[in-house]
Amino acid sequence: MMKRLLKILLIMSVMSAEYGSPSGGWLNGDKACAASIQLPSSGQTKCYDAYGDEIPCTGTGQDGAIQAGVAWNDSTRFTNNGNGTITDNLTGLIWLQNANCNETVGGISKASSYLNWSNALIWSNNLASGKCGLTDSSIAGYPGRGKTTGVEYHCHLQPA
Numbered sequence: 582m583m584k585r586l587l588k589i590l591l592i593m594s595v596m597s598a599e600y601g602s603p604s605g606g607w608l609n610g611d612k613a614c615a616a617s618i619q620l621p622s623s624g625q626t627k628c629y630d631a632y633g634d635e636i637p638c639t640g641t642g643q644d645g646a647i648q649a650g651v652a653w654n655d656s657t658r659f660t661n662n663g664n665g666t667i668t669d670n671l672t673g674l675i676w677l678q679n680a681n682c683n684e685t686v687g688g689i690s691k692a693s694s695y696l697n698w699s700n701a702l703i704w705s706n707n708l709a710s711g712k713c714g715l716t717d718s719s720i721a722g723y724p725g726r727g728k729t730t731g732v733e734y735h736c737h738l739q740p741a
Contacts, residue, residue: 621671622650665715682713687721 628638628645638646653671660668667676683691687707689700696704709721 619651664717679714
């Protein structure tokens with residue numbers, strides 16, 4: 582699970598660096614919009630002091646007191662899109678289904694499963710349909726108008 586979380590954070594970092602607008606929103610055509618997700622509840626119900634001893638939660642501000650986040654169901658959280666991707670229905674993120682893919686992509690070999698930052702960006706930006714089990718018609722490279730990539734964010738604007 583930790584490997585998947587790190588891969589998600591890498592994808593989010595790449596998306597932020599590559600697709601973010603100067604105003605901090607996400608580009609969608611000519612408009613920028615803020616990205617938002619629903620974070621899952623941690624399920625934490627107890628609170629602890631600095632020594633690890635359990636204490637009453639009232640007024641601590643700890644997660645056990647606040648219990649923020651959205652409750653989620655393991656059986657409905659993820660959807661297999663049938664094209665080499667998985668959608669996280671809680672966050673809206675779309676993941677590569679084969680998290681252990683070690684194919685060479687964009688001239689970068691991932692045989693060791695570890696890439697430095699520069700090579701990870703090259704590998705991710707060249708990931709496209711036909712690689713790592715993807716059949717989603719994605720095209721390698723940077724997004725342009727009318728062009729899709731392996732990782733997408735769709736912004737939905739709502740009137741005020």
